[in-house]
Amino acid sequence: MRYFTLIVIALFIAVKSIYAQVPATGSDFKLSPDTATVFFVNIEQRWPGSSIQKMNDTLLTGFQFFDPIIGKTSLNAVNGNIGLAYKSLVFDPSPEIGFRFAPSVVNYYLLRNDNIRYYQSFAPYSNVAYSFGAGKEQLFSVTHSQNIARGLSLGVDMRIINSIGNYLRQKSDNSSVAFQGQFITDNQRYAALFNYRSNRYKWRENGGIKYDSLFTENLEPERNRISINLESAENLIKESGVFIQQYYYFGRNPRKAEVIVDEAETTLIFENKEEVVGEADTTFISVNKEVVGEADTTLISKKKVNIPVSKAELPGRLFYNPERSDFLRHTFTYTRNAILYTDGNPRSGFYPEIFIDSVKTFDSIFHHEFSNEFVFEGGIGRAIGSGKAVLLRAGIEHTLGIYKNGFNKDKNDSIFRKFNRITTFAYLSANAFGVAKAEGKVWVTNGAPFNGDKGISAMLTLPAFDNSTSWGNLTASLGVNALQPDYIFQYHYSNHFSWENSFGQQTILSGKVMYARKFLKAGFNFYTLDGYVYFDQNAKPVRENAAFSVSQLYGLAEIKLGHFDIHAFATWQNVTNTEVLRVPDLAGRVSAYYSVALFKRALYLQTGLSLMYNTAFYGDAYMPALRSYYVQNEVKTGSYPYIDGFINFRVKRARMFLVMKHLNSGFSGYNYMMVPSYPMADRGLRFGVSWNFFD
Known part of the structure; x- marks a missing residue:
């Protein structure tokens, strides 16, 4: 508490100094000279679309969002503590590439092949960030990248989340590390990208509080004295793998x-x-x-x-160019997943059934997957907005998977299954002189456990180039996917849940329209779902035979008025069958900022408020033994504003934030649950710092 008091006093003095300084105006509010710019590339696993992006490592706006699941357009219900399972409040049925085990509750925390950054920095670049807050919450991250030799760059990313939480057995202990590199030959005919990643998440699972009224009526202000449903349950989630992607370019380098x-x-x-x-x-x-x-x-x-x-004689300054075409590519991927759920008291009354052991639950799942993919990409002509006037990409992928389901540690009982899948896919785009760009995708999978999965889609963009700074871009797309349900819906055997189902494919028809101009984006999505599979009120998989639809209207705006900035995202959703799919009708987040430069631009200060809100609905409940959410009809969540107050500031290469999280806690009742029986944290102070190094 003593350190928090010192921080508040220091920041109060800084805020008071605003009134003693003449605010910088117009072009005066720009980056300090003590900065540099770093770029990075994320790898698209199947379709074209990778591009070089600029790191906003000096930007203050949005810096206060330290939680990985919080972003411009991400709205999620979380289990009451940072680092634990979460569920999106916005419906998105886009299928993931690879083995789909279950709807993910960890993706925003994971370092994955598609979000690992391959850095492009001409000087060694490092970043160290640390934040802490109430509930013994700590976040720590380290990034480093540099050129080792001409054409060879290496880097590392590490993230750690450790938070005790305000309630009993609510601890999250998450760690992720990824080593990545890129190599390009002097003649730039050959390029290789590679990474090794390891993610480990250990969660104490309390099953939620036992009596909601102790919280909602504030009968017990000491949160760690409120009874919980599970007193010895834990989830351990491990994901690791190797990724190697090699390119041979046979065309002329246009750059x-x-x-x-x-x-x-x-x-x-x-x-x-x-x-x-x-x-x-x-x-x-x-x-x-x-x-x-x-x-x-x-x-x-x-x-x-x-x-x-x-x-060009620039040793160590060759980087992978994601916009280059005309190549042959091979990608090798190895992925290892291990999940372990344990509970020392299966007879607590929390679980509906006990199948194997009434003394201790020990449910383990292992899945290993080896994948080899071969891709050809080539095109002809050149056009405004893309490298090629006509571009074709075609590929084939073979995947070998090994699945092991263990359910009794002492007897070493387990079930083995092997899977072979072959997926073929193709992409075609045509650019009509920069006026319009048409794109098409098609893919088909043969082999268990997703035999017969297929999809086809088309998209039209007007104009074909980035016109967002002028009158904007308009895109429209139409697609259909026929998919087997995630594997957990097909087969699962554990101490408390057991089933083997043949549901058949579920069909998802989607139509989307989006308009983007400068700092405004708006769109409409429409989905028709047939054969939808979900977890019912007993946390068991069922299939809805009748088709139903989901409509979404959304908008994103970033408005600047002098020293004031307003960033807002909101979405309206309508589901024609709320018995099987529940999302709030309205959800959104708005943040207001006031920015000022002080002491001849030596200090940049930003203060503001952020509000998140969604309308009331029957939010899904959480089952720890499945790491999954299921429908329930007893508790309505939402209809509550979460307001944060914050101060962001930057001095040279260091950025800092001070956030009063949930500052309206207790002012308008105690109904702040996003997941039934999992109250959100009360008001608490968070402090964080991020420091860049360029040597």
């Missing part, structure tokens, strides 16, 4: 370098990127030619020479 020779420095401009090489400082900067280094300068060109990039 040329424009070398600008100046008396002090040399610059290479690659289409929409620049590489600045100085004697003492090296910085990767954006297209406005503003050099951010030891001094705030602007590049003045003296002489220009066009030469191929491959001949």
Whole structure:
């Protein structure tokens, strides 16, 4: 408490100084000279779409959202403590690539092949971040990336979440680490991306509080004295793997370098990127030619020479280009999943049945998967907005999976199953002179446990290039997927749940329209679901034979008015069959910011409020033994605003935040549950810091 008091006093003095300073206006509010820019690439596993993205490692807006499940458009119901299971409040039936075991309750925490970052930094880059708060909540992360040799870059990402929580047996202990690298030959004909990742999550499961009235009527203010349903249950989730992706480019490298020779420095401009090489400082900067280094300068060109990039003598400055086409690609993936659920008291009355052992529950699931994928991609012509006027990608993937279901540690009882799957897929796009771009996708899977899975979709974009800064872009898409249910719905055998089902395929027809312009995005989604499979009120899988539909209307806006910023996301959803699928009618988050630069831009300060809200509905309940959510008709959740107050500030390369989380706690009742029997945390203070290093 003493440290919190010191922090509050220091920040109060900083806020008071606002009134003693003349606020910076207009263009004065810009990045400090003591910054640099780092880019990264995420790998799309099957379809084109990867691009180079800029890291917002100096941006204050949104920095206070320290929880991984909180984002611009992500709205989730969580089990009362950071790092535990969660469920999205926004319906999204998009199928995942690979083995679909169960609807994910951990994806935002995982380091996965599709969210691991391959960094592009010309100087060694590191970031260290740490935050702590009430309930002994701690988050820690480390990032490092650098060039080892010409064309070889290596990096590491590590994330740790450890939080005791306010209620008994609510602890989360999550750790993730990923090592990644990229290698490109001097002639840029060969490129390779590779990573090793390991995720380990250990959750104490309390099954929720036993008597909701102790919380909702505030009969017991000491939260750790409220009785819980499970006193010795735990979930251990492990996911790890290896990823190697190799490219052989057979076409001409379209990327040329424009070398600008100046008396002090040399610059290479690659289409929409620049590489600045100085004697003492090296910085990767954006297209406005503003050099951010030891001094705030602007590049003045003296002489220009066009030469191929491959001949530029820049040791250690070759990176994977995701926008390059005309290649053959091989991808090897190994994934290992291990899940263990234990409970020292199966006869607590929480579970509906006991099948194997009434003394101790020991349910384990192991799944190993080896995958090899071969892809051809080639195109012809060039057009505005894409590298090729016509682009074709076709591929085939073979997957070997081994599934082991263990249910008695002492007797070493288990069930083994082997799966073989072959998936073929193709993608075709055509760009009509930059006016419009049409894209089509098709894929088919043969082999257990997802035999016959297939999908086809088409999308039209007007215009074909990024026109968001002008009158905007309009996209429309139509698709249909026929999918076997996730494997947990097909087969599961454990101490408390057992079934083997042949539900057949569920069909999902989707139609989407979206408009995006500058800082505004709005869209409408429509889904028709036939044969939908879900967990009923007994947490058992059932199939809904009648078709039903889901409609969604959403909007995202980022508005700037002088020193004020307003970021808002909201969605309206309508489900024609609420007996099987429950989502709130309205849900959204709005954040308001006031930003000011102080002390000749040595300190950047931002204060504001953030509000999250969703209308009342029968939110799904949680079953720890399945790590899954199921429908219930007893408790309505929602109709409660969660308000946070925050201060973000930056000094040179360090960013800090101070958040009063849920500051309205107790002011309007005690009905703040997002998951039945799992109250959200009371009001609490959080502090965090993030520090960048470029050497």
